[in-house]
Amino acid sequence: MKAAWGLLLPLVAACATPALAGEPKHKVPVKPIEKALLAYARSIGCNESFDRRNIVAVPQDYDVDANFQYLVVYWLDVGCSGGSAMGRSLFAVLRPDVSGDYFVDPELSRPEATVGFPQDIDRVFVRQGRIFYSAREFDFSKDALCCPSVSVSGELSLRTRRVDIGQDGATMHFWVDSRRP
Numbered sequence: 001m002k003a004a005w006g007l008l009l010p011l012v013a014a015c016a017t018p019a020l021a022g023e024p025k026h027k028v029p030v031k032p033i034e035k036a037l038l039a040y041a042r043s044i045g046c047n048e049s050f051d052r053r054n055i056v057a058v059p060q061d062y063d064v065d066a067n068f069q070y071l072v073v074y075w076l077d078v079g080c081s082g083g084s085a086m087g088r089s090l091f092a093v094l095r096p097d098v099s100g101d102y103f104v105d106p107e108l109s110r111p112e113a114t115v116g117f118p119q120d121i122d123r124v125f126v127r128q129g130r131i132f133y134s135a136r137e138f139d140f141s142k143d144a145l146c147c148p149s150v151s152v153s154g155e156l157s158l159r160t161r162r163v164d165i166g167q168d169g170a171t172m173h174f175w176v177d178s179r180r181p
Contacts, residue, residue, distance in 0.1 A: 032102045040104040046080040069095040073124045085145040089121035090114045113174040131156040154179040
């Protein structure tokens with residue numbers, strides 16, 4: 001798998017994704033993706049929310065090793081800790097199984113794989129084959145905990161690292177924000 005990569009697609013409008021250059025338009029299977037995503041989110045947290053425009057179709061041939069279909073950004077209070085500012089935006093990767101139902105890839109969608117990003121990501125989109133996001137961050141001199149006001153954007157990339165644990169090891173995946181070193 002590539003050490004770092006990024007994808008991009010114009011904003012998803014309602015249930016249809018715009019085509020990448022030279023690719024035919026296709027309809028995003030919103031309902032099965034939403035069903036799988038919400039089941040996953042509810043199994044690890046609560047107060048989930050999800051904007052259907054934040055489903056990004058990933059080109060089939062972009063990275064053969066990754067082999068996923070859709071990247072989604074959603075909001076969740078992981079572990080149901082409660083409070084007005086306890087939730088955050090997370091990334092999930094969904095792909096179809098052999099029967100055509102969608103599932104969340106747990107390796108690429110762990111909450112701890114989305115660290116260092118703004119708490120409130122508004123959009124995820126693809127431009128020139130790379131994934132970007134737009135978000136809001138806090139200006140703590142004036143913003144309440146409910147309402148970040150500073151618009152920011154950045155590029156998303158997926159990093160893969162091999163971690164040795166005793167005689168065994170594990171491959172860890174995590175999302176990286178281009179604005180952070």
